[in-house]
Amino acid sequence: MSSQDPGAGIVIPGVRLEGVIGRGGMGVVYRAYQERLDRWIAVKVISPDIADDPSFRARFEQESRLAAAIEHPSILPVYDSGEVDGRLYIAMRLIEGSDLRTAIARGGALEPARAARIVAQVASALDAAHARGLVHRDVKPANVLLARPGEPGEHAYLSDFGLTKRMASAGHSRPSRRSRRSSYERLPHGAARARQPEHRRLSRHTRSASVETPPAPRRPSSTASWGRAAMPA
Numbered sequence: 001m002s003s004q005d006p007g008a009g010i011v012i013p014g015v016r017l018e019g020v021i022g023r024g025g026m027g028v029v030y031r032a033y034q035e036r037l038d039r040w041i042a043v044k045v046i047s048p049d050i051a052d053d054p055s056f057r058a059r060f061e062q063e064s065r066l067a068a069a070i071e072h073p074s075i076l077p078v079y080d081s082g083e084v085d086g087r088l089y090i091a092m093r094l095i096e097g098s099d100l101r102t103a104i105a106r107g108g109a110l111e112p113a114r115a116a117r118i119v120a121q122v123a124s125a126l127d128a129a130h131a132r133g134l135v136h137r138d139v140k141p142a143n144v145l146l147a148r149p150g151e152p153g154e155h156a157y158l159s160d161f162g163l164t165k166r167m168a169s170a171g172h173s174r175p176s177r178r179s180r181r182s183s184y185e186r187l188p189h190g191a192a193r194a195r196q197p198e199h200r201r202l203s204r205h206t207r208s209a210s211v212e213t214p215p216a217p218r219r220p221s222s223t224a225s226w227g228r229a230a231m232p233a
Helices: 054-069 100-107 112-131 197-208 223-229
Strands: 015-023 027-034 039-046 078-084 087-093 097-099 144-147 155-158
Touching (some): 015 039, 054 087
Antiparallel strands (some): 078 087, 097 144, 144 155
């Protein structure tokens, strides 16, 4: 097993991994077949250098359960999570399409109406999470999946709740006090939205359909910045 292919040789009961469909800082996503339910799903296997961190492992089960409890049309459904031979995995709905980062890289800035629809769907997903007292701390284009990208009926899903890299590991700098918090932060009812300026900025961009674009070399680093990146100058 390696960090490049953490799912090599893993046997998840009732699931057959078929091939890699994505890679990221947290791990590798595989196209998989769930035999008992006769359906295709996506399975993310967490990289061992992250999964081996005790604090991450302690949070993983709780945060996966919280993610699975959120019901919203723009939040990627979580089907299952667990551990096999010391390796952590999470099973999710398979979206046949693309992600927002890829869509922007391939086609450039989105036309305003399309960008506004996508941002509005993600804002609605954040509303639902915040209503549960949960905060997504890694909103970025790569975590916005698009079903039927560029076609009528295009739909955005916010993914990777609870799978934000938060710990210092080999080759990584020490995280800040804020980043050491759980990817999910339990807050009193109604407090989450009030404490999230990125959510307020996202809502403002949704309402105004802002067409501001940040300088090309900068990587979107917040909800507001990726919202601007999606819209043309």
